[in-house]
Structure formats: structure tokens, C-alpha cells
Amino acid sequence: MKQSFSLLFFTAWALLHTGSGRDLRTVTEPKNPPICTTLKPSSADETKMIQNALHSCAKGKAVALSSGVFTSGSLVIPSGVSLLIDKGATLRASTNPKLFDRGTNTCGTVDNSGGGCKPLIAISGATGSGVYGKGTIDGGGNSKLTGSSMTWWDLSSKALAENKAQNNPKMILINNSRDITLYQITVINSPYFHIQSRQTFGFTVWGVTINTPSSTRNTDGIDPTGSMNVTIAHCSISTGDDNIAISSQYAASKYISVFNNHFGHGSSMGIGSGTTFGVSDVTVTNLTMDNIRFGLYIKSNTENGGLVTNVTYNNVCIYDSPKPIVVDMHIARNPKNHTPEFNNIYFNNINVLTKGNFVFRGISKSNMVQVALKNVHIIKGSKWSVTNAKIDGTWTEDASSKSCTNPASEYLINNKNNFDLST
Ligand SMILES: *[C@@H]1O[C@H](CO)[C@@H](O)[C@H](O)[C@H]1NC(C)=O
Ligand SMILES: *[C@@H]1O[C@H](CO)[C@@H](O)[C@H](O)[C@H]1NC(C)=O
Ligand SMILES: *[C@@H]1O[C@H](CO)[C@@H](O)[C@H](O)[C@H]1NC(C)=O
Ligand SMILES: *[C@@H]1O[C@H](CO)[C@@H](O)[C@H](O)[C@H]1NC(C)=O
Numbered sequence: 183m184k185q186s187f188s189l190l191f192f193t194a195w196a197l198l199h200t201g202s203g204r205d206l207r208t209v210t211e212p213k214n215p216p217i218c219t220t221l222k223p224s225s226a227d228e229t230k231m232i233q234n235a236l237h238s239c240a241k242g243k244a245v246a247l248s249s250g251v252f253t254s255g256s257l258v259i260p261s262g263v264s265l266l267i268d269k270g271a272t273l274r275a276s277t278n279p280k281l282f283d284r285g286t287n288t289c290g291t292v293d294n295s296g297g298g299c300k301p302l303i304a305i306s307g308a309t310g311s312g313v314y315g316k317g318t319i320d321g322g323g324n325s326k327l328t329g330s331s332m333t334w335w336d337l338s339s340k341a342l343a344e345n346k347a348q349n350n351p352k353m354i355l356i357n358n359s360r361d362i363t364l365y366q367i368t369v370i371n372s373p374y375f376h377i378q379s380r381q382t383f384g385f386t387v388w389g390v391t392i393n394t395p396s397s398t399r400n401t402d403g404i405d406p407t408g409s410m411n412v413t414i415a416h417c418s419i420s421t422g423d424d425n426i427a428i429s430s431q432y433a434a435s436k437y438i439s440v441f442n443n444h445f446g447h448g449s450s451m452g453i454g455s456g457t458t459f460g461v462s463d464v465t466v467t468n469l470t471m472d473n474i475r476f477g478l479y480i481k482s483n484t485e486n487g488g489l490v491t492n493v494t495y496n497n498v499c500i501y502d503s504p505k506p507i508v509v510d511m512h513i514a515r516n517p518k519n520h521t522p523e524f525n526n527i528y529f530n531n532i533n534v535l536t537k538g539n540f541v542f543r544g545i546s547k548s549n550m551v552q553v554a555l556k557n558v559h560i561i562k563g564s565k566w567s568v569t570n571a572k573i574d575g576t577w578t579e580d581a582s583s584k585s586c587t588n589p590a591s592e593y594l595i596n597n598k599n600n601f602d603l604s605t
Contacts (some may be wrong), residue, residue: 203463203492205439209413212365212388215264216316218243223250223271225478229281230264232257239263244314247271255281256300256351261308265289267317267367274320275302275351275373278328282351289349290327292340295449296347301355303362305362312363313354316597321353321372323398338399348400350374360384366597370394376421378405379412381433386415389597396447396473398422403448406431408459415439416593420446425474428464430488431456441467444590450479451498454511458520467496470586477506477534480524481513484545487522494528499535499586506538506560509551509571521545525552534560540577544570 218239237247241262279290279559285368288298305311323334334350341348350373356362361384369376370389376392379385392403401422407429419425425448451523477500511522544550555575561578
């Protein structure tokens, strides 16, 4: 009796809260901007040609890359200008680390600090810029670097073995910007993070495909940090590290909508581990994950913890994950006094179709993880590890379907050429 009463109470309460945390903008499907100039590939390094075209392009317009392979080092997209990578075109990251070097001569090496490379595409202090088109950005993580027998991914393995940091380029880094759009592009084989937004207000990622092998290190898919008004929709993300990781190392992250996405292999739909400035008002709706290390993952610690609140997951299906849901304030790090706090976290309509270990771990009796479960279906033989956690509602061991329906497939099949459903 007690339980059904509290479930009833919870249902009314959840209805009030569900959907409250989201991108405050009204976001609709983006449209490609008009073109200022169309470039054709040559066989040489095309960095200068593309960069000059971007600098000469009028605000509100895009430089188009027509079909063929363009090889480039680091590019800067000016404020208001966009890059359109057309169907059949590939923008390939050069294998020459010098073309990404920040001036320390360390890009393409392993050292103690990392961070020696500029990204392939930098958008910084810009308003209304973007990357559009049905073409591909190929990071070439698997290619040997100029004058070396190692690939970017070999450098990452070497860094791990030596307990150091690789200096590898990210593919798209957006910093201190507003109203940025990434639309329909495919990004593959990144040497490091695929897409990161820092301190950016107004960020839309729509219909984007990311595909990089699961064995690669630090190849996060999309990482918004210190960003607000973010929408990530209709994307397919398969990678070696977090598929999405929302953090707040430099500023708060809030008002984030993640809907109709599919994750193939990767590490998680993640929040953390840096949550110092707070992560709040995040809603994840219609997500399938297949072959994922951690499914829905909120992680922090006393080294870089903060408040994580108003997070809602609706309609999530998870297949083949050893840890389908983990809410953990305690991941091992150097303990400091940035104590995390995780509350108002709602799991609604979650189906986990394979056995796994569900982990909820707070700091202490006075600082517990606080979550609410509603319509959470799992299968028999799963394990629950609960320490210092307040869990409202419950789960049932009756998950029945045999597979998850990919909510991104319809959009991607209709809108992209050669979309491969296996990714
Ligand atoms: C978020 O979007 C809303 C609605 O458009 C706007 O009022 C608000 O200023 C935006 N927030 C930021 C930080 O840009
Ligand atoms: C990001 O923008 C801030 C403010 O303009 C600037 O100080 C910082 O150097 C930029 N960082 C990167 C990585 O571009
Ligand atoms: C989630 O999927 C349902 C069923 O397909 C759909 O009706 C709903 O609009 C989707 N939600 C969002 C936010 O797109
Ligand atoms: C969480 O949501 C509640 C209710 O909508 C709101 O009052 C509160 O300010 C939100 N918290 C944060 C940190 O945004």
C-alpha cells in the first residue's frame, strides 16, 4: 500500500517536472545557408585556399566544398560564416602535425600537458557560424603521421602506456560563441574529441553522424561544456569514448535537449566528470544505445564536483551494456573539497534489454544521490548496487522486447546518402 501511494504521488509530481529542463529556444530543423563560393579540390594541401575563401565570404553565407577530397590543416571559421561540405565531398585532416601546431612544436607528440594542437575546425568568439552538408570530415586517426611510423591513435596508446598526454587535434572546437549550427555532416576517425562546445550559448547539432572505432581513446562524440541552450537531435554516434558528455569545468551547463538519437558503440550518454559550475535542466528523450560501456552515466567526485539537478531521461532503450545506469559521486580521483550533489534526476520509460549492473552511489547519508524511477523495465539477473542513495519508485524485471527501435534511423535514411544503419 505504502508503495502504490508514493508511486501515485510521484506520478503527479513527475508530470509537473517532466520536460521542464530543456533548451529554452524553439529549435527547428536547420537549413543550409546560401553559398558565397564553391571550391574544387586540387591535389595539394588546401588549407590556404579554404581559409582564404572563408575570410572573403560574406556573413550569413557559406563556403561550399564540392565533391572530392580536400586535405587541410587547422581552419578558423569567422563569425557569421559557415562551411558547407557537400554530398560526395570529404574534408580530410592533414597527416602533418605542423599544420595543427599551437606554436609549441608539440602537436603530434606525447608529453606531460597535451593541448599542443589546434582543432581541424575552430569557431571562436563567433555568432551564427556553422558546418553544414551531407559530406564527411575524416580525422585520419588511423593514418601514419608525416615522417613517422605512428598514427594519431598510436600516440594515444603510447600516452596511456607512459601515463602522459597525447597532443592530437580535435575535429570541431567551438569556443565562446553564440548560435552555432552543425547540420547533417558525418565525422569519422577523429584523433581526439570529435565535437566540443565551450562557453557557447545557442548550439544546435542536427542529423549528424559520428563513427570511429570503439578501441580508440578520448574520441568523445559531442561534449558541451559551460554551454547553454543546446539541442542535439537526430544524430547517430558511435565512438571510442563518451558518445555525449555534458560537463561544466569552466562555467555552468544548462538548458540542454537531447532527442531522437542513436548511439552505437561507445562509453555513455554522460554528465561529468567535471561538474564544478553545475549541470542542470537537461532532458534526454528517445535514445537507443547498443553496445555501450556505461549507458546513462552521471559521474563526479570531490576533485571537480558540483550540483547536477533537473535531469530527465524519457524513452531510453539500452542493449548490451555492462552498466546501463550509473549515478556515481565517487569515481576515484584525488579527493578535494568540490563536493558533488546529484538530485532531481528522473528516469521515465527506460527499457534495458540485457543483464547489467545498476549503480547508485552517493557520498554519505547526508549527501545522497537522489533519483526517481518510473516505468523502468530490466531483465532478471541484473544487479543493483545502491550506497547512500534515495530512490523513489522502483523497477520491474519484465523487459520484453528483443531489440531497441532506432529513433534516428528514419531521419538519417531519408536525409543522408549512403547512411549505414550498422553505425
Ligand atoms: C536561451 O534562450 C532563451 C530563449 O531564446 C533566451 O531568452 C536566453 O537568453 C538564452 N540564454 C542564453 C544564455 O543565451
Ligand atoms: C576561448 O575564448 C576565450 C575568450 O575569448 C579565450 O580567452 C580563449 O583563449 C579561447 N580558447 C580557445 C581554446 O580558443
Ligand atoms: C519521441 O518519440 C515519440 C514516438 O516516436 C514521438 O511521438 C515524440 O515526438 C518524440 N519526442 C521528441 C522530443 O521528438
Ligand atoms: C530546477 O528546476 C526547478 C523547478 O523547475 C527550478 O525552480 C530550479 O531553479 C531548477 N534548478 C536549477 C539549478 O536550474
